[in-house]
């Protein structure tokens with residue numbers, strides 16, 4: 022093609038590539054200090070130096086990002102879009118440097134400028150636009166998509182405030198503070214003020230003929246795009262995460278302003294900005310109380326899906342293909358039900374705006390979407406009141422009713438007269454008010470539905486989606502077991518182990534990091550004492566790194582020779598931090614009852630907890646309070662503190678996880694069987710050579726299949742028993758004193774006020790004593806036995822190290838590269854599109 026304007030040679034000589042030599046890197050950093058930051062070298066602090074280094078790395082990412090996007094546009098492959106309301110990215114600089122292969126060079130440059138790269142990395146704030154596993158999974162999937170050169174974009178929201186900052190008051194209460202993560206400018210995003218869409222809310226919808234309608238009136242706001250560059254590992258390919266920000270369509274209402282009504286003038290502008298102001302901090306059951314019925318949350322969901330779809334449709338239309346070919350060029354993955362409005366929105370665009378006949382539009386739609394479910398907890402399934410939907414999205418409610426009408430006809434045809442079935446499968450749940458069942462809509466509008474681990478996918482098929490399996494057949498309901506990116510969760514967070522693996526396998530690091538099954542090569546060295554020693558030394562230094570972190574954050578000194586036992590995840594009753602803390606108290610009481618001589622035989626242990634509770638989740642907050650107060654008592658007990666100490670690390674985040682996970686000897690994944698869809702931190706701990714104590718739940722099961730049951734400490738009742746046990750609790754309750762005396766003794770100590778505040782814990786204790794929905798009383802004894810087996814196993818340190826090596830060696834399956842390959846091939850039908858180093 023002809024060069025568009027000017028002299029081609031002049032342009033090409035002036036265009037820069039990626040900076041890869043040290044002097045140019047140094048120059049670029051200094052240049053950013055001088056110009057972008059307008060700072061003097063003499064008063065440059067670490068934050069400034071971090072910003073300058075980040076801006077310099079960003080320049081490189083932009084060059085690659087631009088070339089990748091141009092390449093994709095030219096080649097016009099089928100693309101996949103990952104719609105997720107949450108992306109829990111964590112920090113970027115270290116990851117970007119490792120993916121670009123420039124960490125050493127930047128480290129040297131920064132050194133020469135008088136700074137230390139590791140200190141600068143610590144200045145970066147986490148991008149914490151997510152609650153937990155679901156959001157972090159989305160981030161891992163972006164890394165894997167880019168690393169495997171797949172044409173995948175993420176779409177999300179650019180919240181002004183991420184997940185709240187957690188503070189712990191002196192008496193152990195969780196306090197929440199805002200997370201103004203954008204306060205210092207964010208070098209990792211590119212505002213695209215030219216990419217904007219008008220998004221409508223409220224108003225009215227007038228039906229025309231042929232199922233069409235005109236939606237007008239109401240409020241219009243603007244969606245503005247911010248692009249976040251997603252570098253692939255060891256490739257030039259750099260993908261895009263597009264986050265939308267809401268803005269008023271007009272700055273303020275001039276009429277009101279002129280009439281002197283300043284408040285009315287800015288009100289509509291404020292309400293537009295409010296849409297992307299803050300991430301909802303709720304997870305699972307708490308949704309019911311704090312999310313559902315909340316108009317702003319529904320507004321977020323529509324704002325984001327409408328902007329994303331407008332963008333996707335525009336990009337498709339640039340290809341000049343008929344809309345019937347839309348599913349040949351576009352696959353959209355719905356990360357849980359949050360983006361389900363994308364289904365009626367695509368119908369609206371096709372039918373109302375593009376004049377596509379209804380049936381054809383439905384065909385296009387159902388060949389475009391794929392739906393991932395992340396929970397079977399019935400209380401967590403998203404539903405929206407019909408009156409709210411009607412008010413906010415009148416046209417979408419009509420479309421949903423129309424979809425439901427044809428759908429129920431099809432059900433009735435297959436199962437004539439089965440009214441109960443119709444009632445269960447209907448998108449609309451009867452009641453006061455009627456509700457829109459988002460999971461039903463997502464399933465009906467998608468080509469495939471998947472769960473996130475084998476057991477979970479089976480539960481999806483046999484419980485919440487059973488009727489749909491009867492209707493559509495089993496092949497629509499599949500499984501993709503979750504994965505994690507080994508770049509962040511081994512190479513970046515555990516450089517010592519990464520180094521040891523590379524030198525042991527005698528293959529380049531980049532080879533095993535892209536094909537994690539290669540870790541199996543470590544098995545051949547598991548018996549080698551020299552290797553075992555090095556393996557143990559890496560763990561030891563990671564424990565010291567964590568101890569240093571605890572020292573600086575909590576001022577506590579930790580015995581790094583002790584076993585490190587870790588449970589870190591969102592606080593939730595189903596995850597059973599309660600079981601853990603009650604177990605700790607049991608251990609403490611047992612130690613207290615021993616003689617000093619007996620105690621000497623006990624294996625010293627340090628227990629770590631971390632995790633946030635949803636701000637309105639009362640019981641979860643009480644559990645935090647109990648953990649903190651028990652820690653205070655046992656850490657101060659001179660009889661036992663040599664053998665048992667415990668810490669609650671405040672404000673758990675991706676960056677805190679990167680310090681905690683590599684340091685763990687054992688970690689706990691102890692949800693009531695059948696409640697944790699998959700879990701992903703279980704994979705991270707094992708990949709870093711930590712062993713696992715857990716229930717037969719989620720991905721724990723597949724981890725045990727890989728590493729062998731002898732290397733996992735399993736306990737507790739199995740999924741099929743759960744329902745029966747709950748039935749017993751309701752209809753034939755047995756007092757805890759009778760059922761589980763060891764636990765009764767623990768509960769009694771808590772009630773007595775031994776850990777302060779007699780009385781405050783009663784509401785929590787009663788959940789255990791009375792309904793015990795999460796089966797603490799059923800699993801306590803076998804949990805304590807499992808922990809004894811852990812202690813016993815730890816006594817033989819050589820055997821333990823072998824288990825640790827074997828565990829890490831068998832983590833190949835849990836690379837998110839494998840999971841993304843599965844989605845790419847079995848769902849999206851997209852192919853690798855590599856940008857060659859020369860830009861071809």
Ligand code: F58
Pocket residue numbers: 152153154155156158303304305308395396473503697698699700701719
């Ligand atoms: C998690 N879900 C699952 N939801 O609990 C976990 O087992 C799984 O490994 C992970 O997804 C990835 O598949 C989860 O994190 C949320 O945080 C939602 C946020 C929005 C409200 C509803 C819960």
